[in-house]
Amino acid sequence: MSEFSWKIGGEAGYGIMTTGFILGKSFVRAGFFVFDTNEYPSLIRGGHNTYTVRISEDPVFSHSKKIDILVALTDIAIEKHKKEVRKDGFIIYDEGFVNVKELKGINLIPVPLTKIAIEKGGQNIMRNNVALGASFALIDVDPEILYDAIRDTFKGKKGEDIAQTNINVAKAGYEYVLEKFQNINKIKIKSNGKQKRMYINGNEAIAIGAIKAGCKFYAAYPMTPASSILHYLASKENDYNIIVKQTEDEIAAIHMAIGASFAGVRAMTGTSGGGFSLMTEALGLAAITETPLVVVLAQRPGPSTGLPTHTEQGDLRFAMHASNGEFPRVIVAPGDVNECFYETFNAFNIAEKYQLPVIIITDKFLAESHATTDPFFIDGMKIDRGQLLSEDKAKNIQDYKRYENTISGISLRALPSQENTIFKAATDEHDEYGRLSEEPADRIIQVDKRFRKMKVLETEIDGAKFYGDKDAEVIIVSWGSTKGPILEAMKLLHKKDIKVGFLQILYIIPFPVNKTKSFLEDAKKKILIENNKTGQLGSVIKEKTGIDMDYKILKYDGRPFTPEEIVSQIEEVLIHDKL
Amino acid sequence: MSEFSWKIGGEAGYGIMTTGFILGKSFVRAGFFVFDTNEYPSLIRGGHNTYTVRISEDPVFSHSKKIDILVALTDIAIEKHKKEVRKDGFIIYDEGFVNVKELKGINLIPVPLTKIAIEKGGQNIMRNNVALGASFALIDVDPEILYDAIRDTFKGKKGEDIAQTNINVAKAGYEYVLEKFQNINKIKIKSNGKQKRMYINGNEAIAIGAIKAGCKFYAAYPMTPASSILHYLASKENDYNIIVKQTEDEIAAIHMAIGASFAGVRAMTGTSGGGFSLMTEALGLAAITETPLVVVLAQRPGPSTGLPTHTEQGDLRFAMHASNGEFPRVIVAPGDVNECFYETFNAFNIAEKYQLPVIIITDKFLAESHATTDPFFIDGMKIDRGQLLSEDKAKNIQDYKRYENTISGISLRALPSQENTIFKAATDEHDEYGRLSEEPADRIIQVDKRFRKMKVLETEIDGAKFYGDKDAEVIIVSWGSTKGPILEAMKLLHKKDIKVGFLQILYIIPFPVNKTKSFLEDAKKKILIENNKTGQLGSVIKEKTGIDMDYKILKYDGRPFTPEEIVSQIEEVLIHDKL
């Protein structure tokens, strides 16, 4: 076995998130590849939470359906997840609190988690650490990697003493299982040697990408699953001199970002669908005033409040067409944490070079799932502020036209406080100086000028990536966070000797028309995979290329795909030629 | 000559609108067909306003490019519009205030408008009435129709005396021209007999449609060009027991409409693009709570504030995809005042039958242009409230499920105050009772249920109309207010023996896929006509049918098409096969 998956399930509000993260982190430190994902309801305590961690000797890009070790803190956890446990897998449960009848083909590992926690640590909530220790007793690795990770996690926040108590509790769990269950067949997994890797989720990657891009102003209103960008940046505001502002609402947030950008600093806002709805009017404001702007749209299932803590890719078309009137915008849809980082950095360059709004669209699954990756490679990342006038240059300018009708459509951008470049930025249509104008000629000039920027942009951006076999019988097309499960599914299909190609649409706007055509036109079976009901990317492909997808694999229950689901549906297509 | 066009141009804020309207109205009363349109800048006084009235013996559906009589109150009016005056046409101008050098082929009619106004009426502003009288002296009709229309207009608002003064002033203008310009060739036009016709604009037609539909609650925030719906309904609030509420913003407006509808009354809101942006979040609220809702979106050119008093069709895609998440909605795009009336009425029925939001999309050109039409034929218009539970029925219900998973997707709708049907309407995803649920099964049931309604709806709605010749070489496709200019262009082309067909897409959602395909699939030259930059309907047709338009006639300078523009562009296509 070169990998295994571990899952913990229990009530919300009892530290499950931290527990899962520690487990993942300890394996990352030991040189393994890890992917985790969580699931929790929209309430603070109670309800059912899970945290799933997949650990592998080789790179992994998503969770998988089968669980090797389930830690059940409640009866519900057993009920909901026992089916996911693989044959001969393990269920560790809180003896005395959780009731399990024998389960065929599964090794039950009753451990008095709470009892041990109280004995050794004094607090109920430490039972999670007992469970961590108990888990390690089922895996053939040195538990020191766990104790180190626990120490690191608690030391900073709570001090050395508390850290030690937590470790003691974990040790107690480890030893309990070791002693009681001596005959079990431990999970065997071997690290290919320690290697420094990051263990990071999409939101963190975006936040760090923004910091690297010189973002100096982040205004936002809390909204799951975008909130942790706000939290992360706020925690770094003094280290990096960033003004991080929680505003009275999303309308204020985006207007503040625009104001800051107008004044000359790189600025961003972030939200989820409901907040994005409130921001739509201001998108047009950024567009017509040609103020650079970066907006993160972390999707969750709608409509409306929907399933606030779950995942979906339901806002693609909305992002493409949000706001009244017509104007160019860029939409980038990162598919993993690396793309979150690098594309956020790029987004700031694009926003400034082309003086328009850039939307980074993600979703809860990408935003909150941690993955391992090599430390970001930052050499050569270059800030490009485009046609931004330096103080010096601005001094020598005469008859400055902020909205000059240039060939590229891009005009010189001055900043308030520069002496010779006083101008008006206006949301009304205007002439080249920015003065209000309702003349048909000015109108046409400005509309055309704004759209012309896209022509240049299109040549600069390669909006799609291809993975796998170009001549494969099956070509998958998808976007965003489904990338991980699809790549994993391809591995599984490969083992079954099924050849698959995968076209990832990275930029929705400008849409990679030619590349899409070239990969799809001759494909035998084109399969669309989206985490939504209506196959929105499919409609965009049809609109832009005329190509119909042959099959659609869609999921809209608020949960991300597992690789296995994708595999079985593709097999359906191949065997029964239907879906 | 069976028709003529009259235009007045002058500064904003000096009664030009009323003047043009009176002229039109007097001809309507006399049995003519009339179409008018206005143009004004986004400021209150000064700036340049025009009002164009086209009068015809036969039905007319839009203004035309050529003007027979121009009334110029300012120099600018001459400058801007002299080219529009046809050969041997007339320019009446305010002698002493406006300067004109001789203009070849045009009859100059200097009249001391202001002077006469002051002499006969005492007020500057009455010069418009002098101009009206003067205009009538150039037309071979009985000026009594003018005096009647003036009397009607002023009597109600300002009293009999003022009305008489206004008439006297007009008479003075009439007589002045009659006496001074005895040799002119009067415009000859003959009514086919008096016939009662309405002279109404799109907003008024919508408002009356809503009243007829039993709309009891209208909440809105002022925004050009939607505001006059608010004004009209407010003026009738006590006659028809409608609560008309100007709210603090558009967000409140749409939420109020939704609240009122939830409580059981038919409710509507109306706005333009910027306000619609602010309403997007609540569209999803209406959708997931399945609360009937009618929203009027009267477009104006964007992005952002754009050209607030001009016209454009730039919000189609936005209306289709506004709000986070995926849900069914209906979008109807009336093309004339009749469709404004009847489709608004239908919109309320659809909203209640299918319990979803219906968007009526218009634009400034349709909203504010008056046209003649037969009195609305109201016999047989039937209110259909769908699955709305009566008090009686509600009493006998047990285990009421507001969001029951029915075959049609439509569930019984109870109202607060009914005894046995207490339920929760929630913007979170829910089970059949309306209780919050994050279960995948409930999620799928509710998403599918909501979308299933569209299947039923599709069978009920015929979303396209066809005009002209089915086998024509050229098939035009368009939507909304371009209908009038296109129909007029078809008349002109007909005279040139060019056969044209015109497919009007009336319902954008549900899109008339089959009908569109059947009319376009074999068409030789498919021409898209839209009042926007990007050809949005074209993209929708491509997306839904795969069909590419061969040519696009697009206009995005904030002004509506004239029939002549369309004709000349279609001739381009036919002659040069290019555009």
Added chain:
Amino acid sequence: MTSFEELTTKERPTWCPGCGDWGILTALKKALVELNLPKHQVVVVAGIGCSGHLPQWINTYAFHSLHGRALPVAQAIKLANHELNVIAVGGDGDGYGIGMGHFIHAMRRNVNITYIVHDNQIYGLTTGQASPTSEKGFKTKSTPHGQIEPPVNPIALALSADCSFVARGFAGDVPHLVKLIVQGIQHKGFALIDVLQPCVTFNYLNTFDYFYRRIYKLEEDSSYDPTNKQEAFKRAFEWGERIPIGLFYKENRKTYEDELPQISQMPLVKQKIDFVDIKNLIEEMC
């Protein structure tokens, strides 16, 4: 007779054990019992937040609206059917943050509804960011270096915005809160009841204990006259060692509904729409 039991749903609230929200729900149900309001004639409208979950657990009609938008929905429900008893609930972020504009305008409008704000001085449901009522210096996930802005003062704002019934309750004193809610519902006009509601999970500062040590009741001060606005302003700014709860201010003025001839005969919802005669309107256009 409306009973506490019939107002109680089968589902149990999912609020954290010990949360102030429990007390508010109990108080609201008790108030409805005391007023003997038939449950089907009550509509509870909520925003989004922990507070916004409340209507799920009271057996009346409910509309769980959007974050910050309880008030416009609630007002319109009342206008459409003024025979209903409409109670809006929400959080401090919901009502005083994103919903601030509606809040101010609803008060001057004076539609006859009751607005209960679960004021926990924190964003609960989004796991602990600063709220508009968070105290200056308060450290949260979004203000790890301390909140800079001083908190909004809902009581003072209400007094300035022509609110006709301004009160503050405490989730830790249910009997007192019941009385306020009863009075608020009985009041003809817009009634604001700001409720101090400790969030036991994220607000480590404004705890039950914090309030027990500070609050006093205005009605126990016999010199206090809740019809005197200037006096009310003075108390509105009292926040520190002593924190007043109770009725700050009350005035009788016409409700918005009182001024609508459209509904003087019967509620809008009862008016027939099957055949609306528009002949006159058509005539006017001819």
Added chain:
Amino acid sequence: MTSFEELTTKERPTWCPGCGDWGILTALKKALVELNLPKHQVVVVAGIGCSGHLPQWINTYAFHSLHGRALPVAQAIKLANHELNVIAVGGDGDGYGIGMGHFIHAMRRNVNITYIVHDNQIYGLTTGQASPTSEKGFKTKSTPHGQIEPPVNPIALALSADCSFVARGFAGDVPHLVKLIVQGIQHKGFALIDVLQPCVTFNYLNTFDYFYRRIYKLEEDSSYDPTNKQEAFKRAFEWGERIPIGLFYKENRKTYEDELPQISQMPLVKQKIDFVDIKNLIEEMC
């Protein structure tokens, strides 16, 4: 030396002749002259309305934003470059209607900007609907049977919302208004100047004459102490036979910027971003 002429644009305002907006523009320009502020270091931010057109006609940097949104834009400009002088202008509908939420929150936030509200008690640019400050009973296009709601009271709201400088001017008294604007700009913190601004086209009630007969200046009442909030409240509610103008209230407290270590050395906009070192952040993730 900044001169009136250099602040004057070639284009002439398109406001109606006689409109109060002319006086406000003149006063603003005079104030900038008096303060000798270099024109390129001033940014005027506006909402949408007749009032919102103002920045077009003053030769400084300008951002003509969306209806109701001048304040968030203005605050952020100041935060991004606090060496700029930022002046926000807008209408009563703009600022107290659709923009109410931002208004209240901006005041407590206390970013050092000046906010001038053209308060004509009507929606001008949309041709005459009721505004939040329209008087009760006022008939407009949207309230043909008379406005039902009592007007909002911006002065009282500002006092309740912790505004550190609260004043009211009159467009018909430019010298007095100049003084207020000068003081407002000099004030360190958020300064509100509500300006009574007759709309000669749509507001037939609140005319220049209406105000000439009613207004008096607070500074001429020697007993008036603009640091006493309770006194300020009393005057805030004075509206009828006598209407006070002048400075209602002023207090010195830290601005928002004062509390930001991020910009204590230099404005954000001057900070280099070419090479931001994120090694630590990467390290923390490993």
